[in-house]
Amino acid sequence: SLRTLTLYNFNTSYSFGIKDPVMEKDNSVVSRLGRMKETFEKEGLRKTVEAIIIVHNHNHPHILLLKIANTFFKLPGGKLKPGENEVEGLIRKLTKKLSPLGTAEADSPWEVGENIATWWRPNFEQVLYPYTPPHISKPKECKKLYVVTLPEKCTFAVPSNLELIAVPLFEIFNNSQRYGAIISSIPQLISKFHYVYLSLD
Template sequence: MGDDGHVNAMEDDEASAAEQRRAIDIYPLRNYFFGSKEALLFKNEALADRVQRMNSNYAAYGLRTYVGAVLLVELFKHPHLLLLRLRNSIVQLPGGRLRPNESDLDGLRRKLSSKLSAIGASDASDWEIGECLGMWWRPDFETFDPHLSSNVKGAKECTKLFLVMLPENREFFVPKNLKLIAVPLCQIQKSHETYGPVISSIPQLLSKFSFNIIGT
């Protein structure tokens, strides 16, 4: 096979791989309404007290599981990730800790409704949760960088990220002490120090998908 044939074969392989990637429908940010609701109550405690509380809960209930939602929107013709900001510095994915014996999906739906839906709204089942994108394990609560491995023995905490597909339109109601922001995926990938190891890995985790931006 000549050079032209080799190049054509490579192009065909790349095109075939692209076709095999599952497309994610993303809608413009302008399609969504953003309102506010009563502030959430957060524990005001010192780091040492927080670590002690988490260790006590681990002793009582076992592995602590945190679930986070990957929500995507379009802005300026590029995919953006929705994040919650607390105190103008702490940034996190919508989600939270599971209750004892609560399933991943039930817990994530509960947390999404608590942080992003109107008070009293019964739309927990309306959240379309897709596949788990990744899992991180932490062997202790004193070290705040999670370990990306399924073989961590005696892990105390597991963080799971799930892809959540947004409909064409939706109303978001965010607690007054939180702010919902849209951050470009390209910015997140380059800002490990700002967003931490979990959030900054999301662009790479999404590389197996293609984005179908609708309505731009």
């Protein structure tokens, strides 16, 4: 049986504020992979959690993405602390990145649902796979995607150097050129849900 998710209208249910920019720690892919390597030597496997936040616009499902400098898109989320619980870590990351300053994690609006996909980074390279290649015994990163739903009202506050956008599934589907392999696979992943579209007038 299909699980039902209630989606609210992105434009009428949510309000938006701005907060200080969150600076990317790396200004290039090369420096990011270099930093990842250093951390791996200290902490071992990097664990990241990301949210597939589903809303609707004109009764069509959309995914919330963070847009950086007009060219790069990512799912909200981030790296877990060593030993941190995945769901708690995801709520911490979402609260930090998307909630107004001073919001306690306990008051945050995120309803974390199921872990719907796991991706692996076998080497210190850009590429991730939805499985571990057979010859890889020590993958470098494990990235888990969770479905996250929102209440009918909440306020976001987005760092001023990022933009939170709602992108329709038909725009993302099969569009790995623009969105990358992970984001473009999301429409298939969430096709198992049945959606109820609610709009507040």
